[in-house]
Amino acid sequence: MAVYLDHNASTPLDPTVLAAMRPYLGTRFGNASSLHRFGRSARNAIDAARGQVAALVGAAPQQVVFTSGGTESDGLALFGAAAGLAPGRLLVSAVEHSAVLEPARALARRGWELALLPVDRDCRLDLDALDAALAGSTVRLVSVMLANNETGVVQEIAAVADRVRAAGALLHVDAVQAAGKLPLDLGALGCHLLSLSAHKLYGPQGAGALVVDPMVALEPLVLGGGQEQGRRGGTEPVAALVGFGAATALAVAELPGRIAHLGALRARLEAGLRAHPGCTIVAAGAPRLPNTVQFALPGYDGGALQMALDRLGFAVATGSACHSGRPSHVLEAMGLAPEVARGVVRVSFGKDNRDQDVDSLLAALGSLRSALPVSAVSGGG
Ligand code: PLP
Secondary structure, three states: OOEEOEOOOOOOOOHHHHHHHHHHHOOOOOOOOOOOHHHHHHHHHHHHHHHHHHHHHOOOHHHEEEEOOHHHHHHHHHHHHHOOOOOOEEEEEOOOOHHHHHHHHHHHHOOOEEEEEOEOOOOOEOHHHHHHHHHOOOEEEEEOOOEOOOOOEEOOHHHHHHHHHHOOOEEEEEOOOOEOOEOOOHHHHOOOEEEEEHHHOOOOOOOEEEEEOOOOOOOOOOOOOOOHHHOOOOOOOHHHHHHHHHHHHHHHHHHHHHHHHHHHHHHHHHHHHHOOOOOEEOOOOOOEOOOEEEEEOOOOOHHHHHHHHHHOOEEOEEOEOOOOOOEOHHHHHOOOOHHHHOOEEEEEOOOOOOHHHHHHHHHHHHHHHHHOOHHHHOOOO
């Protein structure tokens, strides 16, 4: 039996979510735009899902624009908001997911002036650097993620929002990793745009949402039949949206228990890792998602360790950019020493992991450490 420890990549579909979706994969197949009973049944299901997703973040249902996932939500936020603004300065944290960084770079090619905001050694956004950037020429759009997918570090979004609003700019927050792991409240966060993805919180792959402040003029990326109040064209994937709604309702109901459970698993793993001489726990000093631990063992290559663990039945992620073996842009932005960054591995727990999974992972790490000389675990990442 394999032990899955990569929930920041994707989560399994919760059985109750699958059960909620099932009718819409079968007899309830109607197009939500149709006016007959099949269409109305689909429309009602989507409306219910919209209410559930809105409730996750304390938004009004009409603020929710359904998309195909986090990547589309981020792209819609940046391109869609930028289209309604005169080109100006765009500030993006240096540790954003590529779903934000790539649209930001594309906007830079279209006349926007892009600046990457630095983070400290613990992946925390440098608020002084934000202040300095906002004091310069007119900033119109800012994007800072709530929780980082690699390190799990949680940014002080309310403090960011105060500054961005005072400067008269719009703030987008990628909350893809935070949803289902932290409480989310749009009012407390203070952002104008917020991205979510279903498959990070036990919902299906292929569904997400952008939550939009009504004062933002959002240009659609996908033009078509006027769905989503003209903000995202295309026939709605009813089953996926029903699953997304069910997953968010489950997250609301289970959140306190999940936070306590995941936090206990993280503490157990970190206590065990600290017993390994020279082990580095990345961003250990910063507030982090309860489920995420990034660590490096001295002399070990992250990619090789990942493969060795995979052979032993443990699914973890690395901190390297795939294929290149180079440290990820996140670890680079944090200034992590390259020899440490090369060895980084990420464990991201899920609600179904148990203490035994932690103990067997620690035992596997111990066996690898004693069985393999350092020279045997080098290679690409
Ligand atoms: N933003 C963050 C922080 C992510 O971790 C991910 C996925 O890993 C995405 C965006 C993209 O989401 P999706 O896989 O739903 O396109």
